[in-house]
Amino acid sequence: MAAFTRFALGVHILALLASKRDGAMTSQTIAASANTNPAFIRRLLAKLNKAGLIKSQPGKGGGSQLAKGPKKISLLDIFEAVEAGRIVAAPKTFPENGCYVAANLAPVFRDFTSDAEVAFFSSLSDVSLKQVVKSLKTAAARS
Amino acid sequence: MAAFTRFALGVHILALLASKRDGAMTSQTIAASANTNPAFIRRLLAKLNKAGLIKSQPGKGGGSQLAKGPKKISLLDIFEAVEAGRIVAAPKTFPENGCYVAANLAPVFRDFTSDAEVAFFSSLSDVSLKQVVKSLKTAAARS
DNA sequence: CTGGTCTGTAACCGCCTTAGGTACAAATCG
DNA sequence: CGATTTGTACCTAAGGCGGTTACAGACCAG
Numbered sequence: 001m002a003a004f005t006r007f008a009l010g011v012h013i014l015a016l017l018a019s020k021r022d023g024a025m026t027s028q029t030i031a032a033s034a035n036t037n038p039a040f041i042r043r044l045l046a047k048l049n050k051a052g053l054i055k056s057q058p059g060k061g062g063g064s065q066l067a068k069g070p071k072k073i074s075l076l077d078i079f080e081a082v083e084a085g086r087i088v089a090a091p092k093t094f095p096e097n098g099c100y101v102a103a104n105l106a107p108v109f110r111d112f113t114s115d116a117e118v119a120f121f122s123s124l125s126d127v128s129l130k131q132v133v134k135s136l137k138t139a140a141a142r143s
Numbered sequence: 144m145a146a147f148t149r150f151a152l153g154v155h156i157l158a159l160l161a162s163k164r165d166g167a168m169t170s171q172t173i174a175a176s177a178n179t180n181p182a183f184i185r186r187l188l189a190k191l192n193k194a195g196l197i198k199s200q201p202g203k204g205g206g207s208q209l210a211k212g213p214k215k216i217s218l219l220d221i222f223e224a225v226e227a228g229r230i231v232a233a234p235k236t237f238p239e240n241g242c243y244v245a246a247n248l249a250p251v252f253r254d255f256t257s258d259a260e261v262a263f264f265s266s267l268s269d270v271s272l273k274q275v276v277k278s279l280k281t282a283a284a285r286s
Numbered sequence: 287c288t289g290g291t292c293t294g295t296a297a298c299c300g301c302c303t304t305a306g307g308t309a310c311a312a313a314t315c316g
Numbered sequence: 317c318g319a320t321t322t323g324t325a326c327c328t329a330a331g332g333c334g335g336t337t338a339c340a341g342a343c344c345a346g
Contacts (some may be wrong), residue, residue, distance in 0.1 A: 011234065105279065119266040136251050
């Protein structure tokens with residue numbers, strides 16, 4: 001599979017912005033770092049902007065920067081900003097085909113899987129962008 | 144989004160098999176319950192078979208049935224049987240473009256997100272097929 | 287105010303995955 | 317042998333996603 005590719009790219013973007021605290025960074029610069037194109041980055045930046053994680057400014061000398069400190073941004077914030085909706089798809093319900101499994105599975109399935117989703121989200125919310133940047137710096141120092 | 148649609152269908156199939164403990168069930172019957180076609184069901188059954196969750200027998204009077212008790216089958220078993228690979232995609236690495244974030248993000252990202260994946264999987268492994276069937280029956284009785 | 291720069295967004299393309307469907311060989315039982 | 321069912325190989329259609337181009341709007345410098 002390998003889903004949630006936007007999530008990885010979103011973390012990349014924010015880590016980049018966090019490592020350059022003074023001034024703004026243009027989508028062109030970010031795209032160069034992530035080896036992709038500026039328009040795609042801007043689509044992601046727009047979502048991060050709507051989520052209140054960054055501030056963008058158009059015009060000459062413009063660009064994007066963090067809207068708040070990296071300690072106040074969790075991986076969950078990033079995930080929810082760039083990935084829409086649920087993780088686990090609900091089963092379709094067919095109440096009319098005479099099968100009680102088909103008719104009743106959906107809410108039962110939802111109950112159990114939402115527990116797993118909460119566990120996933122909760123773990124993501126425990127990690128701040130600051131921790132990511134810190135780990136990044138020590139990894140860079142090692143190499 | 145709504146990923147992992149096969150997971151929901153896999154749970155449906157196993158819940159169906161678990162609710163009919165005597166004898167085998169054909170892919171035709173299962174397909175009728177899930178409102179899909181027998182070939183698609185058989186593809187899923189093959190994976191569940193390989194994972195050791197069910198036993199299938201070809202030929203007249205054949206079909207599929209559980210290979211072990213519903214107490215010994217967890218939602219994680221089903222998930223791993225029908226959904227391949229990881230949940231969260233790793234970021235691509237570009238060590239050559241001179242950006243230390245791009246060069247070092249992958250392992251750091253992997254560390255933090257694998258914690259979340261483990262939390263997700265662990266929650267799934269806490270639920271057995273027997274619990275699902277039980278909840279299903281009480282839901283059916285209520286309606 | 288004019289030119290240059292950057293964001294935000296729309297539109298389009300190509301790739302890949304996935305569900306749906308057909309078909310057929312192999313296996314099994316009566 | 318004949319009927320039935322699995323397992324699997326293909327093909328097709330639809331949707332999601334990354335990549336790209338294009339352009340309107342905002343903003344700064346001179």
